[in-house]
Amino acid sequence: MRDKSTKRLLIVWAILTALTLVYVWLDHTTDANGTLHASSVVTVSAIAIALIKVRIIFREFMEVRGAPAWLCRLTDGWVVVVAACLLGSYFIGSAVA
Amino acid sequence: MSTATTLPDAPEFPGGSRLQRFAWNVRHHPKRELWFAWYVMVVFYNLYGVLFFLVTRVQPPPSPDWDTPLVVQWFDEHHLGLLTGFGVVFLISGMCAPMNALLAYSMWRMSVSRVFAYSYLIMYSLAALPGMLVMAIAMTVGALRADRDPELIVWMYDFAFLSFSGTMGVFLVGSVVWLVAILLDKNNVFPKWFAYLGLCNALTEVVVAPAWIFQRGAFAWNGAIAWWINMVVFILYTAAFIVLLRRMIEREDFGTGPLPDPAAKAEPVKAAR
Amino acid sequence: MTNLAESEHVTVPPRRVPGQPDMWLFVLFEAMLFTGYFSVYLALRTQNEDLFLQSQADLDLRVGVFNTIVLLSSSWAVARCVRAARAGQYRSAMTFAAATVGFGVVFAIFKVGEWIHEIRLGNTFTSSEFFQHYYFLTSLHLIHVLIGFIVLGVLIYQLRSPLRRSQELVETCATYWHTVDFLWVMIFAMLYIVR
Numbered sequence: 001m002r003d004k005s006t007k008r009l010l011i012v013w014a015i016l017t018a019l020t021l022v023y024v025w026l027d028h029t030t031d032a033n034g035t036l037h038a039s040s041v042v043t044v045s046a047i048a049i050a051l052i053k054v055r056i057i058f059r060e061f062m063e064v065r066g067a068p069a070w071l072c073r074l075t076d077g078w079v080v081v082v083a084a085c086l087l088g089s090y091f092i093g094s095a096v097a
Numbered sequence: 098m099s100t101a102t103t104l105p106d107a108p109e110f111p112g113g114s115r116l117q118r119f120a121w122n123v124r125h126h127p128k129r130e131l132w133f134a135w136y137v138m139v140v141f142y143n144l145y146g147v148l149f150f151l152v153t154r155v156q157p158p159p160s161p162d163w164d165t166p167l168v169v170q171w172f173d174e175h176h177l178g179l180l181t182g183f184g185v186v187f188l189i190s191g192m193c194a195p196m197n198a199l200l201a202y203s204m205w206r207m208s209v210s211r212v213f214a215y216s217y218l219i220m221y222s223l224a225a226l227p228g229m230l231v232m233a234i235a236m237t238v239g240a241l242r243a244d245r246d247p248e249l250i251v252w253m254y255d256f257a258f259l260s261f262s263g264t265m266g267v268f269l270v271g272s273v274v275w276l277v278a279i280l281l282d283k284n285n286v287f288p289k290w291f292a293y294l295g296l297c298n299a300l301t302e303v304v305v306a307p308a309w310i311f312q313r314g315a316f317a318w319n320g321a322i323a324w325w326i327n328m329v330v331f332i333l334y335t336a337a338f339i340v341l342l343r344r345m346i347e348r349e350d351f352g353t354g355p356l357p358d359p360a361a362k363a364e365p366v367k368a369a370r
Numbered sequence: 371m372t373n374l375a376e377s378e379h380v381t382v383p384p385r386r387v388p389g390q391p392d393m394w395l396f397v398l399f400e401a402m403l404f405t406g407y408f409s410v411y412l413a414l415r416t417q418n419e420d421l422f423l424q425s426q427a428d429l430d431l432r433v434g435v436f437n438t439i440v441l442l443s444s445s446w447a448v449a450r451c452v453r454a455a456r457a458g459q460y461r462s463a464m465t466f467a468a469a470t471v472g473f474g475v476v477f478a479i480f481k482v483g484e485w486i487h488e489i490r491l492g493n494t495f496t497s498s499e500f501f502q503h504y505y506f507l508t509s510l511h512l513i514h515v516l517i518g519f520i521v522l523g524v525l526i527y528q529l530r531s532p533l534r535r536s537q538e539l540v541e542t543c544a545t546y547w548h549t550v551d552f553l554w555v556m557i558f559a560m561l562y563i564v565r
Contacts, residue, residue, distance in 0.1 A: 292392075
């Protein structure tokens, strides 16, 4: 049982690292000629991937998986609220500009 | 305000009308000084809110980015509010004393060294000077004479707001002293979450520091980050400690060990207020 | 579910809150606070996209990615530490705790190095709106990391002596450190990737 949980933690780390490297790929494909371009797709993806990573950290590293239901719901709800705030600020800001 | 379970030897109110009960409390209730300080604190914060936000309107702060004519115009428009509002602030500033004493008392009651309580008391006694009175003085001086040199008025304006927002360092250190005391405390005077909330509050006070540098944007003294978000956290923090201090007084048993858990709400008419 | 558990003689552990519930209040409150800062940043960014993009080009993505992986590793280390402490293997737990501190120090060194590099390029706190947010967010985060070192110090102090060990306090400290990690994950996305 201990070995399983140890292996699980390592797999989680590997997934999180891989998701981080996805950012590098995202960066390379959107920045033509070395200059940066504005892109809603990149922004939304960046936020989405970050929140996926955060949720994984909550559930696996911070052991929310084994926590009472209220904590699971609270952290999931938090992820949704943050997504709404960030995407909301971005899109409302873009609309106003 | 029941003393029934936390102070078993306390005198009990003999019975009578509400007014008689109030008079009896003032003369005999064992915790009357603590309750007095608590009510002074509540009244003070309410007055503070009304005076700073509604009467003088210095909060939310106007922009540091204004040029001289705009600043002079602001003083003109707020002339009466500034003078009357801050006049009252000068009168009530003494109310900070019982308030700070009550907070220091909470640390005194903890199992940690008395040094925490004393240093907090000293820090916060001095903090009212730059944190409130300097602004009051500068604003009233600026508003006193309508024909004053505009450059001097702008000077007063900058002096007031920078002093008010920029001297958060003292409050920051005070908050940290309090939160460390709570974390080390074994008497359970405050719940640990309040110490962590204090840490959040202390960090937002750090965030105000850039106000010394910027005249516009999110980090100016009226900025979204340096003022608005900061104020939301401060209000939540203040509301929390007002409620927690009330609970502390209710639980107080004047001993030196852990505070008993809150008295059961099923206590009948013995509640004295 | 119970049939499976019975047949494999595995007991499903009861659900418990990791560490003090109080620390969770801090975690979520602090995270909301940072969300507020990010929202202000994103809103201001949309008003001035070109300026932000131009400034953002001066950031080195590789350092950002490296720092992110370093902090993810530190989170892994502290998670291993908590598991080891729970199983009673305190020597192993101490090693993992030391590793966490090590990763944290590496992060701090590279962060300061990155600041020095940016300042040499002429990008200071006041040079552009983007860099205002960059220095603000990264320095506020670094303050959290420094507080994290104190928290890890408490953790290690707890683990050292058999008289002091409190699994709840160990988990509470770990929860704080994970917060430092996931805040960085968000900051990295906001500053380095968002376009």
